[in-house]
Amino acid sequence: MSDHDHDHDDHAPTREDDDLELTEGEARFLALKSLLIEGGVMTADEIRARMEFNERGSPHQAARMIARAWVDPDYKARMLADTKSAAAELGIEATEAALVTIENTPERHNMVVCTLCSCYPRSLLGEPPAFYVSKAYRSRAVREPRKVLREFGVDIPDAVDIAVHDSNADLRYVIMPMRPQGTEGMSEEELAALITRDSVVGCALPVEPA
Amino acid sequence: MVDKLTTDIGGDSAGPVPQEDRDQLFWEKQMIAAFNLLQVKGVVVTDEFRRTVEEMPADYYANSTFYGRRLDGMVRLLIEKGVIDADTIEARTREILESGTRDHV
Structure with a gap:
């Protein structure tokens, strides 16, 4: 997954937007x-x-945790039981009041929204994407999630339920996508590269292995 | 029953979800960091900030942006608490805009 570049995660934020007009x-x-x-x-x-x-908060952190959960059932159980402690196990300091991981299953797809504002697991995913804070997503995700997902190019079959979880400042969600088929021999690092930001919000599926 | 809050838009109808990503600007990153510090230091708490956003007039809210609301709510809360002075921040904002440079802090 050469296009999945983690190098920028560790850069100190020093760049000024000197090329932009002062607003x-x-x-x-x-x-x-x-x-x-x-x-x-x-x-x-x-x-x-x-x-x-x-x-330090970036989608790579959530990806590391989910990849570990995919290969280690005990870690997965701990992550589902206590996401913040599971983050700490991997050296990730989660500053959120509470984090809950919800697992996608063949019967149920999950997605996350914050209808009132923009609550988001920043320690594990970084700043929320533009769509997540948009009024259109906040309004529509809870009423017509299937239609919203289709706008993201994700077609969830009618036989699969969709659960939408509304975050707030005291409780934020992480979605654990299902491990894709054909990834049996892959290392944890290779698996992590399949887990995108949007797949952890439930607006995408993990990348299919090449 | 009170009317629903301005921020309570879950379930409303709306147009397509914007698919284009947008990188955070440098000042927006700084602003989020400053906001986090205000929380860590106990100068503001999350619920107070939420109240300032909920108080925004509906038409203002409808046309505002995520980072715009964050800044506006922060400034109004800090003025309310007497941490900063309304006239001073307005005057300094004008001064910075007129000079057109970022070399102020």
């Missing part, structure tokens, strides 16, 4: 930031350190 929103944030620093509420170093911490 009112950015100017307002810069004003806020300067006032918070001047007022002693936080330091520039603290902001930088927190950005670096936040950059």
